Amino acid sequence: MDQQNQMKSGAQILLDSLKAEGTEYIFGYPGGAVLPLYDALYSYEGVKHILTRHEQGATHAAEGYAKVTGKPGVVLVTSGPGATNAITGIADAMSDSVPMVVITGQVATPGIGKDAFQEADITGITMPITKYNYQVRAVEDLPRIVKEAFHLATTGRKGPVVIDLPKDMSIARTVPEAAKKVHLPNYQPTTQPNQLQLKKVMEALKVAEKPLVLVGAGVIHAQAAKELQTFVERYQLPTLATLLGLGVMPTEHPLFLGMGGMHGSFAANMALTDCDLLINFGSRFDDRLASSPKEFVPNAKVVHVDIDPAEIGKVIETTIPIVADIKQTLQALLAMDDEIEPRQDWLKLNALRKERHPFNFDRTQTEEIKPQRVIEKIGELTNGEAIVVTDVGQHQMWAAQFYPFHYDHQLVTSGGLGTMGYGIPAAVGAKIGQPDKEVVLFVGDGGFQMTNQELAILNQYNLPIKVVLLNNQSLGMVRQWQESFFEGRRSESTFDEQPDFVQLAQAYRIKGVRLTDPATFEEELTEAFHYQGPMVIEVLVSPTEHVLPMVPAGKANHQMLGVD
Numbered sequence: 363m364d365q366q367n368q369m370k371s372g373a374q375i376l377l378d379s380l381k382a383e384g385t386e387y388i389f390g391y392p393g394g395a396v397l398p399l400y401d402a403l404y405s406y407e408g409v410k411h412i413l414t415r416h417e418q419g420a421t422h423a424a425e426g427y428a429k430v431t432g433k434p435g436v437v438l439v440t441s442g443p444g445a446t447n448a449i450t451g452i453a454d455a456m457s458d459s460v461p462m463v464v465i466t467g468q469v470a471t472p473g474i475g476k477d478a479f480q481e482a483d484i485t486g487i488t489m490p491i492t493k494y495n496y497q498v499r500a501v502e503d504l505p506r507i508v509k510e511a512f513h514l515a516t517t518g519r520k521g522p523v524v525i526d527l528p529k530d531m532s533i534a535r536t537v538p539e540a541a542k543k544v545h546l547p548n549y550q551p552t553t554q555p556n557q558l559q560l561k562k563v564m565e566a567l568k569v570a571e572k573p574l575v576l577v578g579a580g581v582i583h584a585q586a587a588k589e590l591q592t593f594v595e596r597y598q599l600p601t602l603a604t605l606l607g608l609g610v611m612p613t614e615h616p617l618f619l620g621m622g623g624m625h626g627s628f629a630a631n632m633a634l635t636d637c638d639l640l641i642n643f644g645s646r647f648d649d650r651l652a653s654s655p656k657e658f659v660p661n662a663k664v665v666h667v668d669i670d671p672a673e674i675g676k677v678i679e680t681t682i683p684i685v686a687d688i689k690q691t692l693q694a695l696l697a698m699d700d701e702i703e704p705r706q707d708w709l710k711l712n713a714l715r716k717e718r719h720p721f722n723f724d725r726t727q728t729e730e731i732k733p734q735r736v737i738e739k740i741g742e743l744t745n746g747e748a749i750v751v752t753d754v755g756q757h758q759m760w761a762a763q764f765y766p767f768h769y770d771h772q773l774v775t776s777g778g779l780g781t782m783g784y785g786i787p788a789a790v791g792a793k794i795g796q797p798d799k800e801v802v803l804f805v806g807d808g809g810f811q812m813t814n815q816e817l818a819i820l821n822q823y824n825l826p827i828k829v830v831l832l833n834n835q836s837l838g839m840v841r842q843w844q845e846s847f848f849e850g851r852r853s854e855s856t857f858d859e860q861p862d863f864v865q866l867a868q869a870y871r872i873k874g875v876r877l878t879d880p881a882t883f884e885e886e887l888t889e890a891f892h893y894q895g896p897m898v899i900e901v902l903v904s905p906t907e908h909v910l911p912m913v914p915a916g917k918a919n920h921q922m923l924g925v926d
Contacts, residue, residue, distance in 0.1 A: 372501040373402035373532040376465070379508035379541065381408050385436050387427065387794060388412070389420040393440025394480060395467030398532040412794065412823065415815040417444050419787035421451020422813070425460050426791025429774045430749055430799075432585060434461035434515045435791065441467040441529075442480030446487065450781060453491040455522040457778030458606060459583060461515040462522040463508075470530040471499065488524045495524035501534040505541035513544040518551030519670035520583055551669060555686035555694050562682045563641065563665050564700050567597065570639035570663075572708045575599045576622070579606035579777070580644015580668060580688050587770040589692035590643060591615075596696070598704035600712045602630035604645045605762055609772040613746070613765075619716055623651035624913045625759040628719035628926075631911075631919035633712055634659055641665040644688050647677040648778065649915075657918035667691050721763040722926040723907075730904040731880050733757060733832045737764040739884055740802060740830065743891045748800040749774060749792050753785030753809030756838035759909040761804045783812030786829070790816055793825045800828075807833040807860060817870040820896035828891065829872075831863055831900045834907065842908045846923075856905075867898035874898040 370378070376399065380388070388411045392400045403411055414420040417439045424435025435455075439448050445466040455462045469478040485495045494514050496507050511523040567573055581590050587610045594601050594617055601611050602622040611618040620627030622634055634640070640662045645651065647666075652658040655677050663681040666674050667688055674683040684691055723734040737760050740748075746766035751774040752758040758775055767773060774792050776784040789803040810831055820827060841855040867874030874897070875890055877883040883901065890899050910924030 368537045369535045370538055371398065371402065371533060371535050372498070372504055372527070373398045375501065375504045375536070375538045376508065376527070376532065377402055377406050377409060378538070379505050380436060383508065383512045384433065385409055388436045388438050389414055389423045389427070389791065390438030391417050391420055391440070391444060393444045393467060395441035395444075395469060395529045396438060396527070396532070398529065399438065399465075399467070399527075411438075412790075412819070414787060414790075415818055416813065417447035418450050418783065419790075419813055419816045421448045421455070421462070421464065422781070422784050422787035423791035423794070423816070424462050425451060425455050425458075425784075426751065426774050426788035427795040428460050428462060428791075429788075430771050430792045431795040432583075432771065433795075434463055434512060437462065437464040439464070439466055440480070441469055441484075442482045445484045446482055449487065449491070452488055452522045452524065454776055454779040454781045454784065456491045456493075458776065459520045459579060460522065461520040463511050463515050464522055464524045466524060466526050468497065468526045468528040471528045472530075474528065484524065484526050491522070492524050493521040495526065497526040498528060498531045501531050501536050502539070504531075505538055509541035510544055510546065513546075514549065518549070552671070552685045553669070553687040553690055555667075555684050555691040557694075559682055559684045560691070560694055560698065563684070563695065564698055566639055566663055566665065566682065567641075568700065568702055571705055572637045573597075573599050573639040573641070573705065574633050574637035574662075575601040576640060576642040576645050577601060577603040577607035577610045578643065578645025579604065581607060581610050582770045584644065584669070584688035586643075586689035586692055589689055589696065593692055593696060597702050598709060599641075600633055600709065602626070602633060604648075604651055604777075605775065606773070606777040607645065608762060609767040609770045612768050616713065619712055620721070621762050622919065624653060625763065625909050625911065626913075626919070627716070627721060628911060628922065629712055629715040631913065631922060632715055635918070635920040637662045639663050639665070641667070643667050643692070646673045652677055653913055653915055654918045719926055728880050731877065731883050731901055733834070733901075733903040733907060734760050734764050736830065736832065736883070736887070736901050736903065737761055737804065739887055740891070741766045743888060744800055744802060748802045749796055751775070751785055751789040751792050751801060751803045753803075753805040754780045754782045755806045755809060756834070756842065756907070756909050757804045757806050757832045782809040785809055786813050786816045789827050789829070790819050790825060793827050794823070802828045802830060804830050804832060806838060807831060807835065807857065807863070808837045810863070811861075814866065817867065817872060817898070821871050826895050829896070829898045831898060832903050833860075833863065833900055834903050834905045835860065836905060838907075839909070846908070846912075847914070863898065863900045872896045872898055874900065876900045876902070878902045
């Protein structure tokens with residue numbers, strides 16, 4: 363075959379490179395700068411494209427896919443407004459360490475820097491919110507760039523990488539050379555734990571009277587849930603989780619105290635206050651967990667295991683730092699197999715607190731539907747086995763408190779950035795990533811109205827997602843803070859006008875139902891969950907309910923309001 367016949371366009375080389383990295387789906391939206399890529403996609407086999415209805419939707423769908431599969435989500439958008447519309451999802455992925463490769467179209471190289479039509483400096487804009495970004499300047503570099511981008515996105519502390527592709531680079535032709543093994547001298551994440559530090563952990567564990575384990579999203583990213591459970595069961599260690607660490611320990615596990623922090627459980631927050639040794643696996647001690655860092659674990663030595671050295675000591679002073687992969691760290695700790703007696707008094711105290719002060723709400727009130735009971739009931743209907751996706755707000759916290767999580771990669775939610783509008787597209791990505799799992803989305807009436815155009819995808823791609831819209835006719839968490847800390851002034855946090863959400867669902871050819879009666883909603887909910895297709899279930903819930911307990915911002919975790 364002569365060299366001319368071996369030549370390929372940049373667009374073809376890019377798709378081949380994506381396929382070589384195991385890409386199954388691209389979430390995207392076409393536009394002028396990426397038309398050569400979409401033309402190449404027209405007859406390309408082996409990679410499927412999901413047409414979202416907005417570029418932000420594409421990024422959140424890719425995040426949902428990545429969170430349930432552990433694989434990188436791949437996004438393709440056009441230049442200028444297409445790329446800037448993707449910024450929120452890129453920032454969200456950076457905050458939650460979600461592996462993602464985002465390909466942004468760019469104007470042709472002669473027009474860069476000349477304010478060409480639909481030009482935006484996407485590499486400059488995304489520099490603070492990506493692990494790395496590239497702008498392709500030679501078509502021959504594409505195989506290397508794609509390979510490096512996937513390597514960066516999926517190793518060390520995972521995160522988003524942007525590839526900015528000028529239009530002429532997707533048209534230019536060359537004879538592609540296979541990408542060589544990635545070699546980045548300045549990027550060498552430490553994965554093996556230091557043996558001396560591991561010995562210090564076990565020595566500290568032997569003398570601790572009140573040891574406690576904290577589970578963050580890092581355990582899930584490291585695929586280390588099994589090792590974590592084995593570790594805490596072997597040494598009988600009470601365990602709590604961050605929001606993004608939920609599912610690593612089953613909710614009903616006797617050693618699990620629940621979520622800690624601002625809307626965490628009494629047992630979890632009091633254990634943080636009283637412990638004398640805290641072993642943190644993969645949490646960055648964010649301010650929703652450690653609202654008052656100086657008072658966070660006042661009596662404890664702190665062990666912090668994290669793949670990212672920048673997180674060690676950033677918020678909480680660390681006694682024993684371990685920069686390493688969490689799975690490898692846990693495997694090494696388990697291999698030590700030290701004899702350590704369980705601290706029975708400590709175990710009994712935590713079990714008693716968990717029993718006496720569970721997450722609760724007023725179950726005697728019969729005039730309004732309680733959102734907590736809606737989530738509790740759905741947990742029963744799904745046997746705690748559904749993938750749970752949430753938008754952001756009160757419903758997100760109630761889902762964290764009242765859904766009975768059983769496994770890792772089960773909760774898909776926006777943690778660090780707290781992005782309203784995340785829910786619907788993220789549920790799409792989650793269902794595409796795990797088509798055999800039931801996917802339930804909890805969303806508020808505020809977030810629903812930000813990205814509801816993505817409902818169009820449910821029928822198009824046959825995605826039987828249950829969209830549970832908890833309608834309290836307000837921006838619930840904003841309203842709660844206004845009522846709690848701004849003398850009840852509900853400034854622009856309630857909706858005087860709302861669309862008919864059932865008719866809106868029907869406009870997208872999705873079955874919609876509205877539940878309004880506290881006496882019959884459980885029966886109606888059961889019937890709705892027997893329906894096999896996509897469905898919007900609007901539930902009119904109490905418009906005054908607060909998420910409790912709550913640690914006010916800046917307060918220590920034991921200073922909870924609303925403890926039952």
